[in-house]
Amino acid sequence: MIFGRELIDEKCIDQLDRCIGPNDIGVLTADAHYGYGHPIGGAVAYRDHISLSGVGFDIACGNKAVRTNVRVADVDIAHVMDEVYRRISFGMGRPNNEPADHAVLEAIRTADVAEQRGMAQLAANQLGTVGGGNHFVDLFEDEEGWLWIGVHFGSRGFGHKTTMGFIALSQGLPWGDRVKEGGMEKPPILFEQNSEMGQRYVAAMQLAGDYAHAGRDQVVSKVLDILGNPEVTYQVHNHHNFAWLEEHGGIPYWVVRKGCTPAAPGQEGFIGANMFDTSVVVQGLDTELNRAGLYSTVHGAGRVMSRTQAAGKKKYMKGWSCSNRDRNGSLPNHTPMGTDGSNPKCPKCQSTMRKREWTEIIAPGLVDFAAVQQRMQAARIELRGAGADEAPQCYKKLEDVLGAHAGTIKVLHRLRPVGVAMAGADVEDPYKD
Numbered sequence: 237m238i239f240g241r242e243l244i245d246e247k248c249i250d251q252l253d254r255c256i257g258p259n260d261i262g263v264l265t266a267d268a269h270y271g272y273g274h275p276i277g278g279a280v281a282y283r284d285h286i287s288l289s290g291v292g293f294d295i296a297c298g299n300k301a302v303r304t305n306v307r308v309a310d311v312d313i314a315h316v317m318d319e320v321y322r323r324i325s326f327g328m329g330r331p332n333n334e335p336a337d338h339a340v341l342e343a344i345r346t347a348d349v350a351e352q353r354g355m356a357q358l359a360a361n362q363l364g365t366v367g368g369g370n371h372f373v374d375l376f377e378d379e380e381g382w383l384w385i386g387v388h389f390g391s392r393g394f395g396h397k398t399t400m401g402f403i404a405l406s407q408g409l410p411w412g413d414r415v416k417e418g419g420m421e422k423p424p425i426l427f428e429q430n431s432e433m434g435q436r437y438v439a440a441m442q443l444a445g446d447y448a449h450a451g452r453d454q455v456v457s458k459v460l461d462i463l464g465n466p467e468v469t470y471q472v473h474n475h476h477n478f479a480w481l482e483e484h485g486g487i488p489y490w491v492v493r494k495g496c497t498p499a500a501p502g503q504e505g506f507i508g509a510n511m512f513d514t515s516v517v518v519q520g521l522d523t524e525l526n527r528a529g530l531y532s533t534v535h536g537a538g539r540v541m542s543r544t545q546a547a548g549k550k551k552y553m554k555g556w557s558c559s560n561r562d563r564n565g566s567l568p569n570h571t572p573m574g575t576d577g578s579n580p581k582c583p584k585c586q587s588t589m590r591k592r593e594w595t596e597i598i599a600p601g602l603v604d605f606a607a608v609q610q611r612m613q614a615a616r617i618e619l620r621g622a623g624a625d626e627a628p629q630c631y632k633k634l635e636d637v638l639g640a641h642a643g644t645i646k647v648l649h650r651l652r653p654v655g656v657a658m659a660g661a662d663v664e665d666p667y668k669d
Contacts, residue, residue: 237262237263237264237529237530238263238264238547239644240265240637240639243632243637244264244268244559245269247276247379248268248278248346249264251271251273251274251275251420251421252264252274252275252279252280254277254423254424255265255273255274255275255287255289255290257282257283257284257327257653260282260283260483261281262278262279263279263280263529263531263532264277264278264473264534265277265278265279265495265529265532265534265535265637265641266534266538266632266636266637266638266640266641267534267535267536267537267538267632267637267664268495268538268539269539270420271290271420271495272292272293272417272420272422273418273420273424273658274289274292274423274424274494276495276538277494277495277534277535277538278290278493278494278495279491279493279494279529280492281482281484281489281490281493281530281534282292282429282489282491283487283489284429285422285428285434285490286426286427286429286434286437286438286479287372287424287426287427287479287490287492288399288406288424288425288427288437289494290424290479290480290492290494291352291477291492291494292399292494293395293396293399293477294395294396294397295391295398295445295448295477296390296441296447296448296449296476296478296662297389297390297391297397297442297448297477298388298390298473298476298478299373299387299388299450299472299473299474299506299507299535300471300472300474300506301385301386301471301472301473301517302384302385302456302470302471303383303386303468303470303471304382304383304384304385304463304467304468306309306466307381307383308377308382308654309381309383310383310526311555313375313385316375316462316655316657317375317618317657318460318620319462319620320657324364324365324455324458325364325366326365326366326367326621326657326663327368327659327660328367328368330365330557331365332362332363332364332365332377334364334458335361336364336450337360337363338395338453338454338555339450340359340362340363340443340446340447340505341356341363341452342418343443343446344447346424347437347439347443348440348442348443349398349439349440349443349471351401351412352394352398352440352443354375355394355398356395358394359392359394362393362394362451363390363391363451363454364454364458366387366659367389367390367392368383368659368663369659370388371389371390371659372387372508372511372657372658373385373386373387373455373459373658374387374508374652374653374655374657375459375618375653375655376385376422377651377652377654378649378652379650382465382469383398383466383654384651385456385459385460386506386508387452387455387456387650389448389452390448390451390475390477391445391447391448392447392451394447395444397614398441398444400415402436402437403417406427411446414549414654419468424584429490430539440509441479445475445478448475449473451512453481456474463659470659472504473506474505474506475498475661476493476495476497476505476535477493477494477495477520478492478493479491479492479493480493482531484527484530487581493532494536495536495639496533496535497518497534497613498520498532499519499520499526499531499532499644500531501521501522501526502519503531504517504518504519504520505533507534507535507536507638508535509536509634510537510626510630511619511622511626512608512611512612512615513628513633513653514650514652514653515543515650515651515653516634516647516649516650516651517646517647517649518638518645518646519645519646519648520533520644520645521643521646523643525644526645527536529641529644533641533644534638536631536635537631537632537633538631538632538637540630540632541602541629543625543630544625545602545630546598546601546602546603546625546629547566547601547603547623547661548597548598548601548624549597549598549599549623550596550597550598551598553596554569554592555567555568555569555591556569556580556590557569557589557590557591557592557609565584565587567582567583567589573650578665601624601625601644602628603624603625605623605624612656617654618654619655619657620656620657620658621658621659621660621661622656622660622661623660623661624661
């Protein structure tokens, strides 16, 4: 089943075909785009397998949204977003600015999959942090003026390292060994669902799901604290990189959804658009078309431009940089210090240099991010962080992809962004999806 075929690249359709066996069912949602071993926006119901590639590297990435009992008009959005960006950690590998505790950390320390126990400290450090890429903490206004909080991220380094560990095991290597991930067109990594490896993976995935769920709860709670702890009058919370044991047509399947929001009849989901456009809360309908789509809908608008195309080709540099910004001189990282232990001098102005890391653009991108920032400001959207690779033009229009799913979902709420916080453009995102 393919929703919005005209919106989807043929490579993505071919990739789904490679994921499906003779007893399996495949679906593409209208926001689908090419992924590693499995299309993002792809759902597959497996009769006999569990798909590591379908769950992906960011196990249990998902969304949470809550409606508060305060009006946007009564809130200093700029001040709140300043506090969000100060108190919540964005970026790869960042520890929590305000360390958090949760019962899930004890579950990790005593995990059934012993290898996950060794990541307990990493999990504790990153609980309640957001990461990079398209992950966000946003404020919204609904049709009646109520303030909403919406967040999007997953299981952080804990989930990523869990996935890498099982990739190593699938290649006959010890957990933690370097692995060859292969290209995006590699066959998906599948485990027999009743095998020891399959059962271990399911247990590890579900624990990573609990961790991601707890992290989103922690971040929403922190934003509520910043707001003065208003009452929450509604909430919706869902994974969209996960696998569930479900029945379809009376037959049990492991349904893996990668970049898909589950939308069973009556089930609600929060779907983000981009930093500028309206996001939505939807509810699944009890229709034949929704059944044919494995009760799966979009998780966002879907990319139409790669990060490199948008932002340009970047090179991460490490070396000596002039302390006089007007001169902007630099020297290689291996440049020796003076015989007296002093830092080297700038070859342009002889100012003392300092060690730092920075990014150089070696090929320009297609997005003028300064113009994007001006557009956001004109729309009175408070933006913190982000970069050209997350600009609105990098994505399809959410209304277009939702239209392709007409008859499977209904929109319950439309949410206009008033505050957007993401990792800055200087943050490297090593995660694949």
